[in-house]
Amino acid sequence: MIGQVFDTPDDAYEFYNGYAFLYGFGIRKCATHKNKTTNEAYLRKYVCNKEGFKDLKCDGSAGEAKKRRRDLRTACEAFIQISKGKDVKWSVDAFTSAHNHKLTASPTKVMKHRSHGKFHRSLVCKSLMLELGEQQKHYKGREFYGLIKHFQDKLLEDRDLYFVVDLFDDGSPRNIFWANGRSRNLYIKFTNKFMMPFAPFFGVNHHRQSVLFASALLENEKQATFEWLFENFLKCMFDKHPLAIITDQDKAIGNAIKRVFPKTRHRFRS
Incomplete structure (x- = not known):
């Protein structure tokens, strides 16, 4: 975030507001510092x-008590x-990401923040929400979002x-593929260059979904x-032996399993 450059303060506001939309909070303009001579702004925040607290003591000009909504600020x-x-460019010279309150998890609730109101009414937002499945039954898009x-x-x-x-x-996910930077880098460095055999350790979680435990x-x-x-897998996994292992019908793997995992059930993949 530090060092990001923008042509105008409005560009910076839109950028931070987009960041806030993804993370689940709203924003507002706080401070503007101007040059006393030229009256031109040189710093904005x-x-x-939820920054600060509202002044709940001040009444109207005629002395009558104002009707106030519940103060939801937390001095974030x-x-x-x-x-x-x-x-003449504007750059980020200070940034704090830590919040002292719970962020908004639901996309529909995020858009209720005032700073996202304009975006919420735009065609771009409606198109995005349609892609994310927000209009589908049973909240299909919530997990996808x-x-x-x-x-x-x-x-x-x-x-x-x-x-x-x-x-x-209908906007719901069919297939999802991903790879982090380290994995992509390893693939280029080793798999293609040295043609080394790749050995992944897969397991199954309580949802019967495949989980990658380790790779070699x-x-x-x-x-x-x-x-x-x-x-080394055993050392990495706190000396906890697997209950069962399924492998190809390879004699070398079978002998290695008998020696290192003698109590583990070994079965061949059909």
């Missing part, structure tokens, strides 16, 4: 909409600050992350190599 300190450089948001979050940390989603006509690139497919692999 946009904050989480999340913000972005931009300053104007000599090249969470998945897309997860990938968007990971993109901030890993610019080489790759993911693609194949959709049904091996020199060869000899028994000694598999024994080394299984021994």
Whole structure:
């Protein structure tokens, strides 16, 4: 975030508001500092909409008590600050991402924040929500939105992350493929260059879904190599032996399993 450059303060506001939409909070404009001589703004600050507290003591000009809504602010300190450089561009020179309140998880609730109201009414937003399945029955798109948001979050940390989603006509997900930057880099470095055998360890979670536990690139497919692999897998997994292992009908793998995992049930893949 630090060092991001924008042509105008409005561009910076839209950028931060888009970031806030993904993460589940609203924003508002907070402070503007101007040059006393030219009266031109040189610093601006946009904050989480839960920043500070409202002044509940002030009444109307005639002294009558004002009707007030419940104050929902929590003195949140999340913000972005931009300053104007000599090249007339605006750049981010301060940023805090930590919030002291629960973020909004549901997309439909996120759009109720005032800063997202205009976007919510736009054709772009309606099209996006249709793609995410927000109009479908039984909240089909809720989990899908969470998945897309997860990938968007990971993109901030890993610019080489790759993911693609194949959709049904109603906007619900059909196929999803992804690979992080490290995996893509390993594929280019080792798999293509050295043609090393790839050994993935897969398991099944409580939803009967496949889970990747670990991966390895091996020199060869000899028994000694598999024994080394299984021994290090065991060390990595806190010396917890697997209950069962399913492999191809390879004699070297079978012998290695008998030596390293003697109490594990070994079955061949049909």
